[in-house]
Amino acid sequence: MTGLPAAIGAPAVSGPVPMPRGRRRTELLMLAFALLVVILADAFAGLGLNGKVPPTLLEYGLGFAAIMIVAHLAVRRFAPWADPLMLPVAALLNGLGIVMIYRLQESGRGGNPGNVISTLTTSATLIQLMWTAVGVVGFVLVLAIIREPRILQRYTYTFGAIGLVLLAIPALLPASLSSVQGAKVWIRVGGFSIQPGEFAKLALAVFFAGYLVAKRDVLALAGRRLLGIDLPRGRDLGPVLIAWGASLLILVFETDIGTSAVFFGLFLAMLYVATQRTSWLLIGFLLFLGGAYIASTIFGHVAARFTDWLHPFAGNNAANSAYQLVQGLEGMGFGGIFGTGLGHGQPYFTPLVQSDFIITAFGEELGLTGLMALLLLFGLLVQRGLRAAIAVKDPFAKLLAGGLAFVLALQVFVIVGGVTRLIPLTGITTPFLSQGGSSLVASWGLVAMLMRISDTARRPAPQPIQDEGMTQVVRAG
Amino acid sequence: MNRALLRLSLACLAMFVLLLININYVQAFEATSLAGKPGNSRTFYQQFQYQRGSIVANGDGTNLKIAESRLVKGGNGTYQRVYPDGPVYAPVTGYDSIFSATGMEAAEDKVLSGTAPQLQVHNLISLITGKQKQGATVALTISPRAQQAAYQALAQDGGHSGAVVAIDPSTGAILAMASYPTFNPNNYVTLNGTQLQKVDSRYRADPAQPLLNRAIEATYPPGSTFKIVTSSAAFATHTVAGPNTPVPAPTNLPIGNGHVLINDANEVCANGNPPFIQAFWLSCNTAFGKLGIKLTGAVLHQYANAFGVNNPNLKIPLPVAASVVPLETDPAFTAFTAIGQFDDQVTPLQEAMFSAAIADGGTLMTPHLVQSVQAPDLSTIESATPTPLSHPDSPTVASKVAQMMVQVTQNPAGTAFGTANASIVGVVIAGKTGTAQNGINNTNLDDAVFTCFAPATNPRIAVGVIVKGGGFGSAAAAPIAVKVIQAYLKVK
Numbered sequence: 014m015t016g017l018p019a020a021i022g023a024p025a026v027s028g029p030v031p032m033p034r035g036r037r038r039t040e041l042l043m044l045a046f047a048l049l050v051v052i053l054a055d056a057f058a059g060l061g062l063n064g065k066v067p068p069t070l071l072e073y074g075l076g077f078a079a080i081m082i083v084a085h086l087a088v089r090r091f092a093p094w095a096d097p098l099m100l101p102v103a104a105l106l107n108g109l110g111i112v113m114i115y116r117l118q119e120s121g122r123g124g125n126p127g128n129v130i131s132t133l134t135t136s137a138t139l140i141q142l143m144w145t146a147v148g149v150v151g152f153v154l155v156l157a158i159i160r161e162p163r164i165l166q167r168y169t170y171t172f173g174a175i176g177l178v179l180l181a182i183p184a185l186l187p188a189s190l191s192s193v194q195g196a197k198v199w200i201r202v203g204g205f206s207i208q209p210g211e212f213a214k215l216a217l218a219v220f221f222a223g224y225l226v227a228k229r230d231v232l233a234l235a236g237r238r239l240l241g242i243d244l245p246r247g248r249d250l251g252p253v254l255i256a257w258g259a260s261l262l263i264l265v266f267e268t269d270i271g272t273s274a275v276f277f278g279l280f281l282a283m284l285y286v287a288t289q290r291t292s293w294l295l296i297g298f299l300l301f302l303g304g305a306y307i308a309s310t311i312f313g314h315v316a317a318r319f320t321d322w323l324h325p326f327a328g329n330n331a332a333n334s335a336y337q338l339v340q341g342l343e344g345m346g347f348g349g350i351f352g353t354g355l356g357h358g359q360p361y362f363t364p365l366v367q368s369d370f371i372i373t374a375f376g377e378e379l380g381l382t383g384l385m386a387l388l389l390l391f392g393l394l395v396q397r398g399l400r401a402a403i404a405v406k407d408p409f410a411k412l413l414a415g416g417l418a419f420v421l422a423l424q425v426f427v428i429v430g431g432v433t434r435l436i437p438l439t440g441i442t443t444p445f446l447s448q449g450g451s452s453l454v455a456s457w458g459l460v461a462m463l464m465r466i467s468d469t470a471r472r473p474a475p476q477p478i479q480d481e482g483m484t485q486v487v488r489a490g
Numbered sequence: 491m492n493r494a495l496l497r498l499s500l501a502c503l504a505m506f507v508l509l510l511i512n513i514n515y516v517q518a519f520e521a522t523s524l525a526g527k528p529g530n531s532r533t534f535y536q537q538f539q540y541q542r543g544s545i546v547a548n549g550d551g552t553n554l555k556i557a558e559s560r561l562v563k564g565g566n567g568t569y570q571r572v573y574p575d576g577p578v579y580a581p582v583t584g585y586d587s588i589f590s591a592t593g594m595e596a597a598e599d600k601v602l603s604g605t606a607p608q609l610q611v612h613n614l615i616s617l618i619t620g621k622q623k624q625g626a627t628v629a630l631t632i633s634p635r636a637q638q639a640a641y642q643a644l645a646q647d648g649g650h651s652g653a654v655v656a657i658d659p660s661t662g663a664i665l666a667m668a669s670y671p672t673f674n675p676n677n678y679v680t681l682n683g684t685q686l687q688k689v690d691s692r693y694r695a696d697p698a699q700p701l702l703n704r705a706i707e708a709t710y711p712p713g714s715t716f717k718i719v720t721s722s723a724a725f726a727t728h729t730v731a732g733p734n735t736p737v738p739a740p741t742n743l744p745i746g747n748g749h750v751l752i753n754d755a756n757e758v759c760a761n762g763n764p765p766f767i768q769a770f771w772l773s774c775n776t777a778f779g780k781l782g783i784k785l786t787g788a789v790l791h792q793y794a795n796a797f798g799v800n801n802p803n804l805k806i807p808l809p810v811a812a813s814v815v816p817l818e819t820d821p822a823f824t825a826f827t828a829i830g831q832f833d834d835q836v837t838p839l840q841e842a843m844f845s846a847a848i849a850d851g852g853t854l855m856t857p858h859l860v861q862s863v864q865a866p867d868l869s870t871i872e873s874a875t876p877t878p879l880s881h882p883d884s885p886t887v888a889s890k891v892a893q894m895m896v897q898v899t900q901n902p903a904g905t906a907f908g909t910a911n912a913s914i915v916g917v918v919i920a921g922k923t924g925t926a927q928n929g930i931n932n933t934n935l936d937d938a939v940f941t942c943f944a945p946a947t948n949p950r951i952a953v954g955v956i957v958k959g960g961g962f963g964s965a966a967a968a969p970i971a972v973k974v975i976q977a978y979l980k981v982k
Contacts, residue, residue: 408491415498433516
C-alpha cells in the first residue's frame with residue numbers, strides 16, 4: 014500500500030504529516046490516454062472503411078470523453094482513494110467496444126465494403142453510447158450511495174431475493190417476452206430488452222458475500238477426512254446443493270449453460286475463499302460436471318454445443334450449427350498476428366458478431382497482438398479487483414471484491430474461451446465490449462463496487478493528530 | 491482469507507494464460523489450415539479483391555488478351571474475369587469460376603493469382619510500397635490467326651464435333667487448339683453461386699459435351715494417318731529401302747482367323763505391286779497391313795511410342811489424355827494397327843505431333859502452350875525453352891516420309907489432291923488423310939482425320955484435324971487444316 018500512514022504511537026513528528034496520495038491525477042492522465050486510443054481507433058475504423066474520418070467522430074468522441082470525465086470527477090468526489098487503474102481500463106474497453114460496433118454498423122452501408130449486418134441498426138453506436146452514459150450514471154450512483162461496502166451487508170437477504178427474482182423472471186415469462194436466439198434470458202417490453210441475469214450477478218455476489226461471512230465458520234467445520242481431503246459435514250452441504258440446483262434450473266429453463274456456469278462458478282469461488290476448504294471446490298466442480306453431463310444427455314441443445322465444439326468443421330454451410338463458431342475462427346485466422354486493420358476485415362460474415370462474437374471481430378481486425386492486449390486489459394482489471402480484495406480488511410468487502418473480480422475473469426474466460434474453441438461455446442456477453450445495455454450497465458456497476466472497496470482499502474486509517482497537550486483528536490476518515 | 495484469495499488469483503491467472511495460449515494457437519498456428527478450410531468465405535472473397543493476371547495469345551506477336559480481370563462497375567473494388575473471345579479460346583483458357591477452374595486458368599493458377607513462389611519477392615515489395623497485389627501475365631504460344639481460323643472452320647463444318655491442333659514443328663509451340671462444340675467461359679464468371687450451379691449443370695447435361703476439350707482430352711482412331719508411323723518404321727528398319735521400292739499390295743489380304751483386309755471400297759491398289767510412295771498416296775490398306783505384319787507388332791509399338799503415343803504423363807501444361815497403340819502379337823491385329831484401326835486411339839494433338847516430327851527432320855519437340863510468364867512489373871519470371879521430347883526418325887527417314895506426304899496432296903491421284911493441292915492452298919502441303927471406321931460393325935459414320943505440315947520445304951506449321959463422323963478425311967478434315975495453314979502463313 015502506498016503512503017501507509019504512520020502507525021499510532023509512532024514518534025511524534027513536527028509539522029503537518031504528509032497525506033497519502035489518492036493518485037487521481039494518475040487516473041486522469043491514463044484516462045486521457047485511453048480516450049486518445051479510443052478516438053484514434055474510431056478515426057482508423059473510418060479510414061479503413063472508406064478512407065474518410067467518421068463524420069460522427071467529433072460528437073461521439075466528445076460525448077464519450079465527457080461521460081468518462083464525469084466518472085472521473087465522481088471518483089474524485091466519492092472515492093478519492095480508489096484504485097487509479099480501474100476507470101481508465103474500463104473506459105478503454107468500453108470505448109473500443111463502441112468503435113467496433115460503429116465499424117460493424119457501417120459495414121456495407123453508405124458505399125462501404127462488406128455486407129450490411131441486418132441485426133445492427135444505423136443507430137447502434139449512438140444507442141451503445143447512451144447505454145455507456147446510463148452505465149456511468151449507475152457507476153456514479155453506486156459510488157455516491159454506497160459510501161461503505163459494509164452497508165450492503167445489512168441487506169444480504171434482500172439482495173438474495175432480488176437476485177433470485179431477476180434470475181427467475183425470464184424463465185417465468187412466456188418465450189415471446191423473454192427468448193432471443195433460443196436463449197431465454199431476456200425481459201422484452203416493446204422495443205426494449207434487458208438481461209436481468211447481468212444484474213442478478215451483482216445482487217447474488219452481495220448475497221453470497223453476506224451469507225458466507227455469517228456462516229463461514231460452520232461451513233469450514235470439517236467432517237470426515239478422505240484421501241487427505243477434509244470433507245464437510247453432510248448437514249452443511251445444503252447451501253451448495255441449493256446453489257447447484259438453482260444453476261441447473263437456469264440451465265433447464267433458460268437454456269443458458271453459460272450463465273449457469275458463471276453463477277455456479279461465482280458461488281464456488283466465494284465459498285472457497287470464505288471457508289478455505291478445497292473439498293468444497295472439488296464437490297462443487299464434480300456436481301457441476303455431473304449436472305452438465307446429465308443435461309447434455311437430456312437436452313439436445315446442450316449436447317449439440319459439445320458436438321459443435323469437438324467437430325465444428327463437420328459441415329461447413331449456413332445450416333451447420335457450428336457455422337457461427339467456424340466463421341469466428343476463420344475470421345481470427347484471417348486476421349493472423351497483426352490483423353487486417355480496423356475496417357479492412359470481413360467480420361460481417363460471422364452472424365451476430367456484435368454480441369457474443371465481438372472478440373473474434375477484434376481478433377480479425379486487430380490481430381493476435383490486439384486481442385492479447387484486450388485480454389491483458391481484462392486481466393489487469395481482474396488483478397486490480399483481487400488486489401483490492403486482499404488489501405481490504407472487512408471480511409465482507411474482501412469476499413465481495415474477490416467474488417466480483419473472479420466473476421469478471423470467469424465471464425471473460427467462458428465467452429472468449431467459447432468463441433476461440435477452448436471450451437464449448439455458451440452464449441454470454443463479453444463485458445464492456447458486446448453490444449447491449451444490460452451487460453454494459455452491470456459491468457460499470459461491478460467496476461463501481463470494486464472501486465468502492467479499493468477506496469475503503471486504500472483510505473488512510475484515522476490519523477492521530479498530536480499536539481503538545483498530549484490530547485489526541487481523531488480525525489474522521 | 492488472503493491465502494484463498496491468492497489461490498483464486500492464481501486460478502484467474504491460469505484462465506487468462508489458457509486464453510492467451512489458445513488465441514496464439516488459433517491466430518498464429520492454425521491460421522493457415524483455417525484459411526484452407528473448404529468454404530472459408532474470407533479466402534473465397536479474397537480472390538476477387540485483386541487483379542488476377544491476364545492470359546494473352548502471343549503466337550502472332552500481338553499479345554491479344556484472351557482472359558483478363560476487370561473491375562466490376564459499382565462492385566466495391568471487386569474484379570471479374572472476362573474472356574473477350576470466349577468460345578474460340580475456351581479449350582485453351584478454360585474458365586475460372588468462384589468454385590473451380592479448368593484449362594490454363596487451373597494449370598497456371600499459382601502465377602495468375604500471384605501466389606507462386608517466384609512472385610513472393612514482388613508481392614512483398616507491393617506490400618511495402620502499398621501497391622495492390624496483382625497476378626502475373628501468362629503469354630501463350632497460341633496464334634490468334636490460326637486459332638480463329640480453326641474455330642471458324644470447325645463451327646462451319648455442318649455441326650460435326652471435332653478438334654484442331656496446330657504446332658510450330660521447330661519449337662513445339664502450340665499455335666492453335668480448337669474444339670467444337672464448345673462453351674462460353676464468360677458464363678462461368680458470375681459471382682452468384684446459384685446462377686453458376688445452373689450454368690454448370692446445363693453444360694454438363696448437354697449431350698454435345700461442350701466442356702470436353704477434344705483436342706487433348708478425347709481420342710479417336712487415327713486411321714490411315716498412322717501409316718506415317720508404319721512408313722517411318724519400314725524405312726528405319728530397312729524393310730523398305732526407299733519411296734520407290736515396290737511393295738506387294740494385293741486386293742485381298744488374308745490376315746488369319748478368317749479375316750481378310752481389303753482396300754477402301756474394295757479397290758485394286760495400282761498393279762498389285764506399286765512403288766511404296768504410290769501405295770502411300772493412294773493409302774492402300776493391304777500394302778501397309780502386309781508391311782505391318784512383316785515389321786511385327788513390337789516394332790510398330792516402339793515407333794508409335796517414339797512419336798509420343800502411349801505417354802500418360804504429357805502436360806502442355808494441361809494434362810493430355812494418353813494416345814493408345816497397344817502392343818499386338820497377333821498378325822491380324824498387327825495389320826490393323828499398321829493402318830491405324832482397331833485398338834488405336836489418338837488425340838488430335840497427337841495427330842499434329844505425327845506431322846510435326848516429320849517436318850522437324852525426325853525430332854519431336856515437346857508441345858507446349860506457355861511462351862512466357864511476366865510479373866506485374868513486366869519482368870519475365872519464366873520463359874519457354876524448346877526441348878526435344880523424342881527422336882522418332884533420323885533426318886534421312888523423315889525426309890523420305892515427307893517426300894511421300896507431299897505426293898498425297900500434289901499427285902493428282904493423291905487422296906488429298908482435290909482439297910489440298912498447291913493451287914488451292916497457295917503453298918505446298920505435305921499431309922496424310924485418314925478415314926477411320928468406327929462403331930459396332932463400322933455402322934457409324936467414319937471419322938475424318940488429316941495430319942499435315944506446310945510449307946513442305948522449310949515447314950512452319952503442323953496441323954492435326956479430327957472431325958467426328960465427318961466421313962472422308964480428304965473431304966471433311968483436310969479443308970479445315972488448309973484454312974488454318976492459310977490463316978497462319980497468310981497465303982490467299
